[in-house]
Amino acid sequence: MTNGSRFELFNLDLDPAFDLIKRSGAKVVGVQVPEGLKRMASDLARDIQEETCAEVIFSGDPCYGACDVDLDLCRAADLVIHVGHSEMLEGDPLHDKVVYVEARMRADVREAVEGAAELLKTSRVGVVTTVQHIHKLPEVLELLGGRGIEGIVRPGGRTRYPGQVLGCNYEAARNADVDEYLFVGTGQFHPLGVALATGKRVVAADPVTGNVSVIDAAPMLRRRYGAIARAGDAERIAVIVSKKPGQRRMELARRMMSLGEEQGKRMILVYLDRMEPDALVNLGVDAAVSTACPRIALDDQAKYPVPVLTPPEFEVLLGRRKGEYLFDEIEQMPI
Amino acid sequence: MTNGSRFELFNLDLDPAFDLIKRSGAKVVGVQVPEGLKRMASDLARDIQEETCAEVIFSGDPCYGACDVDLDLCRAADLVIHVGHSEMLEGDPLHDKVVYVEARMRADVREAVEGAAELLKTSRVGVVTTVQHIHKLPEVLELLGGRGIEGIVRPGGRTRYPGQVLGCNYEAARNADVDEYLFVGTGQFHPLGVALATGKRVVAADPVTGNVSVIDAAPMLRRRYGAIARAGDAERIAVIVSKKPGQRRMELARRMMSLGEEQGKRMILVYLDRMEPDALVNLGVDAAVSTACPRIALDDQAKYPVPVLTPPEFEVLLGRRKGEYLFDEIEQMPI
Numbered sequence: 242m243t244n245g246s247r248f249e250l251f252n253l254d255l256d257p258a259f260d261l262i263k264r265s266g267a268k269v270v271g272v273q274v275p276e277g278l279k280r281m282a283s284d285l286a287r288d289i290q291e292e293t294c295a296e297v298i299f300s301g302d303p304c305y306g307a308c309d310v311d312l313d314l315c316r317a318a319d320l321v322i323h324v325g326h327s328e329m330l331e332g333d334p335l336h337d338k339v340v341y342v343e344a345r346m347r348a349d350v351r352e353a354v355e356g357a358a359e360l361l362k363t364s365r366v367g368v369v370t371t372v373q374h375i376h377k378l379p380e381v382l383e384l385l386g387g388r389g390i391e392g393i394v395r396p397g398g399r400t401r402y403p404g405q406v407l408g409c410n411y412e413a414a415r416n417a418d419v420d421e422y423l424f425v426g427t428g429q430f431h432p433l434g435v436a437l438a439t440g441k442r443v444v445a446a447d448p449v450t451g452n453v454s455v456i457d458a459a460p461m462l463r464r465r466y467g468a469i470a471r472a473g474d475a476e477r478i479a480v481i482v483s484k485k486p487g488q489r490r491m492e493l494a495r496r497m498m499s500l501g502e503e504q505g506k507r508m509i510l511v512y513l514d515r516m517e518p519d520a521l522v523n524l525g526v527d528a529a530v531s532t533a534c535p536r537i538a539l540d541d542q543a544k545y546p547v548p549v550l551t552p553p554e555f556e557v558l559l560g561r562r563k564g565e566y567l568f569d570e571i572e573q574m575p576i
Numbered sequence: 577m578t579n580g581s582r583f584e585l586f587n588l589d590l591d592p593a594f595d596l597i598k599r600s601g602a603k604v605v606g607v608q609v610p611e612g613l614k615r616m617a618s619d620l621a622r623d624i625q626e627e628t629c630a631e632v633i634f635s636g637d638p639c640y641g642a643c644d645v646d647l648d649l650c651r652a653a654d655l656v657i658h659v660g661h662s663e664m665l666e667g668d669p670l671h672d673k674v675v676y677v678e679a680r681m682r683a684d685v686r687e688a689v690e691g692a693a694e695l696l697k698t699s700r701v702g703v704v705t706t707v708q709h710i711h712k713l714p715e716v717l718e719l720l721g722g723r724g725i726e727g728i729v730r731p732g733g734r735t736r737y738p739g740q741v742l743g744c745n746y747e748a749a750r751n752a753d754v755d756e757y758l759f760v761g762t763g764q765f766h767p768l769g770v771a772l773a774t775g776k777r778v779v780a781a782d783p784v785t786g787n788v789s790v791i792d793a794a795p796m797l798r799r800r801y802g803a804i805a806r807a808g809d810a811e812r813i814a815v816i817v818s819k820k821p822g823q824r825r826m827e828l829a830r831r832m833m834s835l836g837e838e839q840g841k842r843m844i845l846v847y848l849d850r851m852e853p854d855a856l857v858n859l860g861v862d863a864a865v866s867t868a869c870p871r872i873a874l875d876d877q878a879k880y881p882v883p884v885l886t887p888p889e890f891e892v893l894l895g896r897r898k899g900e901y902l903f904d905e906i907e908q909m910p911i
Contacts, residue, residue, distance in 0.1 A: 283842055286845075297844075298846075299844055299846045311847075314847055491652070509617055509621055511634045511636035512634065512652060
């Protein structure tokens, strides 16, 4: 029961969390799960109540990562179970209340990795993945080795496991001295991030669909330089700071405010939990610089009525940065 | 300049806030404004910076009332200017940081009140309004008096001014011993609330449009009993608790949880900042009980995929309440 056998795609090991609830005597247990797992809320509440007799309070707001621990829930509960992401917020005073329960995907990597190996051009590749597949890395290295390819796995900075990348952090990739990467995981955003953050060739292997592809960063780069160009004559510019504990880069935002003000822009510092199109419409700004999750500018631009730039893109706009495109990584805990 | 002459519809007296910023030596000033006033953000930031040299941080999240003070902003700033609503959160430890700047509508009440007087049936009516028009009450009473009608203005509980009502509180109406009410203000939700909370006849006078109308609560009541009926065979039910400081009724929510569990329902306690249709979809519940702003159930039901009931409506569903419809009022500070 506690092994989450009802969750087809994922393994959740809840036993350590149950033990901790019992040992700590927590009476109110908060639970935070990403959107894709919210449907298990009701079953999970029953499991926790049956095992521990604690009251369960669910976080109903969307959860986008370990950067997005629900601090209000931490205040309301004695202990919070944060499902699906690996530990990140060591610096936060509320962090002691949070137990991370990683979600491990059952999906078999063999087919995708073997397909991807065909597309690799070098015999020494950096191997990166997200936390959902991190337990598959030994198997990935073995599969590559069987084809004479050496897989290089390096630790990152903000991540818990060697080889682990986040949408906002590719240190595990940058720390590998290679000319090519294999990304194992779902979606296009992370492998695109590896390509943009390293400037190297990236082959993506999706264990869920079995699809393999060579990442082409050119369309994204065209869109980003397009957004920078469209922001060219913006007069009123909002600098967005996220309230989410792992995205709260107030000092960076203040630097962006100064850079804009020095060039005569009307700058507004805006602090928010969730970036929404309406927020920008109502503020009446011509452009925004987002110091929150880089995905807001890169992946969600189409949602917004005005150009939304990352901090390095804003520096390009102001002529303060030249050369290669710099991916906006969050390297240290911003708290 | 500080008198907000650029804001066509409203008078804002910012001078006391400016004085307080200077006297307190606040270096970082947070500013929170309702959506309708967000466009003034940029001008307001400039005014504050020029007057006080403080750094200004705007709240970018929607703001629905004095119940919705941005506590994250309070933590990030030395002092917060909350625009548009009257003081409410005396109980909150962060409350000392908040300066309320009420927005007073310039709209002339004469035409609407004279029109409404024609529709009144009694010579002794309760007079209620929202904070935006509270300064017009003496004129309203005078206009009524000129027609031989005595206007009764009574203090409420959760509100600052006699005669003031909120979307969640009609004590100022209930405290008047009358058979009929005159509501002065915009929109249908507040006068409908007066009708539902008192069971009496309500005439509404809108100073902005000049429109007058007799409130008919019957269609809303039909919709509400329809929602209760649709929730009849719900098995999984979420009880929603708002994170907003003036809506956070955790004890009431716990009572609703118990009532549902006693009748064999699968209950889930959900804590959230913003109620969204997706939240209910993802949780996979058949119905919800909202202990947050009553407007969520009453005004926004059409947005949600499942019936959303107020706590008294849930009691009707469970057979724990009979008789007249009870409007869900928030009477005490829930903090």
